Amino acid sequence: MINDLQTSYSHSENTIEMATFSVSDPENNTLTVGVSGDDSTGFIVEDNSILKYVGGVNYENPTDSDTNNIYNIQVFADDGFNRTTQDVEITVSDVPEAPEFVGLTPQVSVDENLRVVAALNVVDPEGGPVTFGINGGDDSALFRIFSIDSSNGNLAFNAFEGVDYETPEDANGDNVYEVQLIAAEDSVGGLETTFDLSISINDIKDTYTINGTLYSNRYTEVDGDVQNTMKYTVRDNNSLSNAQILQNPTDVIGHIGDNTVDIVIVENGFCFDNDDDGACDTQTLENFDTED
16 A cells, blocks of 8 residues: 555655655565656655655756656555555746856866866856856956857966966965856846856976977988088088988987987087097986976
8 A cells, every 4th residue: 555645746846855655565565666657757766655856856857758847657566466556746846046057066177387277168047148257266366267158168367378386376375276156147136156166286397498409300411521510520521421410409408207318529619529430429318307
């Protein structure tokens, strides 16, 4: 038997728990209790006594078969031999809801030196127009919003190069920037939502600085007849086999990560060739990045 279950209920949208009831069996057989019917999608019975709609029923997105927000279901109790059912009608009413920041989490992280922090997508559950912007926060003066359209945009730092991890600009210097966003229905007396956002800055290896000349290939042949070309020794030759080799990098300063490079040895402004093989002598240097 199904006890204390009414035949009709009215609930506001977003309600999860729809009804409570009890079941019994004269022979004390184990009962299976559930929900069936055309509008039963989303409904469950918990602990054989609580009728629920998983996640809360949504007025704007009804799941009943004729989408009129009136759900007609059957609650059943089955002992394996006999089944008892009861028809239940549930009517769902609309509740005014404030706009939402879709997909945005309260904590985000971005790499240093990047300008754009997060994509913003604001929707009104009732489908009305919305406006959104920055409402406050300890570090709000450092941010702006680039609007894409009436409900989409990007939250970004004012500075084109973003912020530097090594020199934080947030109020308490912990590389976590606090800003509050607001979204409001674009109507008189419209509802609004505030959203507190924390942006953590990730430390990355800084870009290196290059001084001098880089060559696109690893080795560059230099004609020995050309006097003082890149401070290389003048040699009488007109063939590729006798040409001097310029090994890259020669005048490069700066690197990322540990690396090993060969540099050309120069004496008195000219390439040093101790073994007279026609090529400049080199020396291997190991560099170590202190940020590793």
